[in-house]
Every structure is written in C-alpha cells, then in structure tokens.
Amino acid sequence: MDKEKRSAVIRATANRVADNYRACEVPMYGDALRLPSREAIIEIIRDFQKLLFPVYYGDRDLLKLPPEQYSALLMEHICDKLTRQIALTMEESPENAAHAGEVCNELIACLPQIQTTLMKDLFANFDGDPAAYSMEEVILSYPGFFAIFIYRIAHELYVRKVAMIPRIMTEFAHSQTGIDINPGATIGDYFFIDHGTGIVVGETTIIGNHVKMYQGATLGALSPAGLRPAPGERRHPKVGNNVTIYAGSTLLGGATEIGDNVVIGGNAFLTSSVEANTTVSIKKPEMTFRGKRRPREDAEN
Numbered sequence: 259m260d261k262e263k264r265s266a267v268i269r270a271t272a273n274r275v276a277d278n279y280r281a282c283e284v285p286m287y288g289d290a291l292r293l294p295s296r297e298a299i300i301e302i303i304r305d306f307q308k309l310l311f312p313v314y315y316g317d318r319d320l321l322k323l324p325p326e327q328y329s330a331l332l333m334e335h336i337c338d339k340l341t342r343q344i345a346l347t348m349e350e351s352p353e354n355a356a357h358a359g360e361v362c363n364e365l366i367a368c369l370p371q372i373q374t375t376l377m378k379d380l381f382a383n384f385d386g387d388p389a390a391y392s393m394e395e396v397i398l399s400y401p402g403f404f405a406i407f408i409y410r411i412a413h414e415l416y417v418r419k420v421a422m423i424p425r426i427m428t429e430f431a432h433s434q435t436g437i438d439i440n441p442g443a444t445i446g447d448y449f450f451i452d453h454g455t456g457i458v459v460g461e462t463t464i465i466g467n468h469v470k471m472y473q474g475a476t477l478g479a480l481s482p483a484g485l486r487p488a489p490g491e492r493r494h495p496k497v498g499n500n501v502t503i504y505a506g507s508t509l510l511g512g513a514t515e516i517g518d519n520v521v522i523g524g525n526a527f528l529t530s531s532v533e534a535n536t537t538v539s540i541k542k543p544e545m546t547f548r549g550k551r552r553p554r555e556d557a558e559n
Contacts, residue, residue: 292350294343299426302343305336306411310373314397333369337362347421361418365411372410375447379406382448386470401435402451412441443477445469446499453505460494462512469497472505472524480511480529498534 279287307315309332312325320328337359344358383403384393396403408431412424424441432438437454439445442461449465451457453473459465463477479493492512501516503509504524509516516522517534526538 292346292348294346294423294426296426296430298339298343299423300430302336302340303408303411303427303430305332305339307407308332309336309369310376310407311397314394333366337366340365343423344415344420347423361415361420364418365414368414372414376407376410378447379403379410379449382450382468382470386450387452401437402454405431405435405437405439405451405454406445406449409439409441409443409445413443413445416441443494462492463494464492464496466497466499466501466518468500470502472503474506475503475522476508476510477503478508478510495528 276287285291304315308317309329312321312328316328320331323331341358341362344361345355348354348358380393380396380403383396383400384390387396390396390400405428408427412427415427416424428439428441435454437451437457439457439459440461440463443459443463443465445459445463445465446467446469448468450470451472452470456474457471458476458478459471460478462479465477477495477497494512495509495514495516496512497503497509497516498518498520500519501522502520503522504526506525507522507528508526509522509528511529513531514528515531516528517532517536519535520532521537522528522532523537523539526540528538532538
C-alpha cells in the first residue's frame with residue numbers, strides 16, 4: 259500500500275473514531291478527568307502488605323527500626339498516597355481535600371482491628387486446609403487469603419462511600435486470583451476460601467462467622483429482565499455461621515437465607531432459603547459405562 263493510500267485510510271478512520279468519541283455516553287476525549295490511578299492503588303495495596311505482614315513483605319533495613327516507628331513510618335507513607343487518590347475521586351475543592359484526609363485517617367485508625375480480623379482469617383485458612391503446612395505458607399502463597407486481605411481494606415473504604423478505589427482494589431485481587439469479592443459484601447470472622455478460582459461474592463451478600471467457600475461457588479443476584487433493584491435492597495444471599503459451601507454451588511437472590519450449621523453440597527443451585535442444621539445435596543447423577551471399542555484392524559480380522 260503506497261503512502262498516499264494509507265494516509266487516506268487513516269484520515270477516514272480517524273474521522274470515524276472521533277465521531278465515536280463524541281457519541282459515547284461517557285467522556286472519551288478532551289480535558290483529562292480527575293481519576294485515581296490503578297497503578298498507584300496497587301502500590302498502596304503492597305504498602306498495606308508491608309505494614310500488616312512486615313516480616314513477609316517489609317523492607318529488611320526498615321525492620322531494624324522499633325516496631326512502633328516502622329508502622330508509623332508506613333502509615334504516614336500510605337496516608338499521603340491514599341489521600342491523594344481519594345481526592346481524585348471527587349471534585350477539586352478544599353472541602354473535598356479535607357474530607358479525603360479524614361477518610362484516610364479513619365481507615366488508619368481501623369488498621370489494628372483489620373489486622374486482628376485477618377489473623378482470624380489466617381487461622382481459618384490454616385485450620386481448614388490439611389494441605390497447609392504452616393501459617394507462613396498461607397500468608398505467602400494462598401490466593402484466598404490474599405483476596406480476603408484486600409477485601410478487608412477495600413470494605414472499609416466502601417462503607418465510607420469512597421468511589422472507584424474499593425472496586426479497583428478488589429478487581430486487582432480478582433485479576434490475580436480469580437476470586438471476585440465485591441467490596442460492599444459484609445463478611446464475618448474466620449472466613450476461609452479454599453482453592454478459590456471462580457468464587458463470586460456479590461455486593462449485598464452477608465456472610466457470618468466461620469464460613470468456608472470452595473472454588474467455583476457463587477453468591478449472586480437474580481436479575482429479572484427489565485427490572486432494577488430498589489436502592490438499599492439486598493440482592494444477594496445471606497449466609498449464617500458455620501456454613502460450608504462446596505465447589506460449583508450457586509446461591510442466588512436477596513430472599514435466599516442460609517441458616518447456621520448448613521452444608522451446601524457441590525453443584526447445588528439454590529434460589530430459596532435453607533433452615534439451620536441442614537445438608538443440601540443434589541441427586542447423584544446416573545453414569546453409563548460402555549465397553550472399549552476394538553481398533554478397526556482387529557474388527558476386520
């Protein structure tokens with residue numbers, strides 16, 4: 259293709275792309291938007307790992323400091339970066355800048371409780387998996403624990419109505435682990451995710467204490483065609499305490515409530531509630547076994 263023909267193709271295509279910019283329902287071109295940086299938020303997640311699990315993720319030289327000084331230094335670092343990102347989710351004003359700082363201060367004040375809760379999650383993951391040889395192994399390698407760690411921080415920002423950042427955090431966990439936990443979900447203590455790939459926990463889900471979820475399990479919403487839920491309406495299931503949800507199970511709808519001490523067997527599909535102390539399982543599928551076919555040359559002899 260000669261240069262003149264290529265230039266004509268580029269000009270015509272550029273005009274069509276520009277038309278798409280103008281017609282799009284979301285801003286696509288013009289002045290840069292005030293938006294948080296995904297890369298900066300991922301860096302903040304790494305900083306939280308250094309703060310909450312210093313022996314595993316912290317800088318060795320900084321670990322020579324007294325623990326109070328180490329943690330204060332990292333908190334100051336996190337606060338500076340996170341405040342800037344929160345401010346970028348709002349219109350630029352002194353009031354919003356001050357509010358971003360207050361939200362960050364509140365999150366920092368919550369960190370001891372978040373750390374305590376994560377220790378309970380850590381114990382649940384270690385105690386619940388016979389293949390885990392140490393808690394250190396869980397901290398360093400388990401995708402379920404990594405997803406829970408990010409969720410615990412993102413949820414605190416979500417309840418303070420911070421836009422975008424909580425979802426960026428949990429979708430980073432999703433991209434790394436295959437575990438999709440919406441930051442709006444309410445999850446109790448001692449939460450255990452085994453294997454994890456394909457797990458979905460929706461925004462209005464409520465999960466009690468000592469709950470185990472296995473790979474491919476979904477706590478999702480029913481989506482009737484053409485209907486949008488009312489604001490504040492729970493769209494996802496409520497799960498009680500001491501519940502086990504095995505692989506491939508699907509629980510849908512805000513009216514679905516699972517009582518305490520329930521076991522949901524693999525591949526179950528539920529859109530209605532289950533009473534406490536119940537085991538739910540699907541009927542064992544009927545299997546057919548056929549004899550091995552002979553090779554063609556044998557059949558011809």
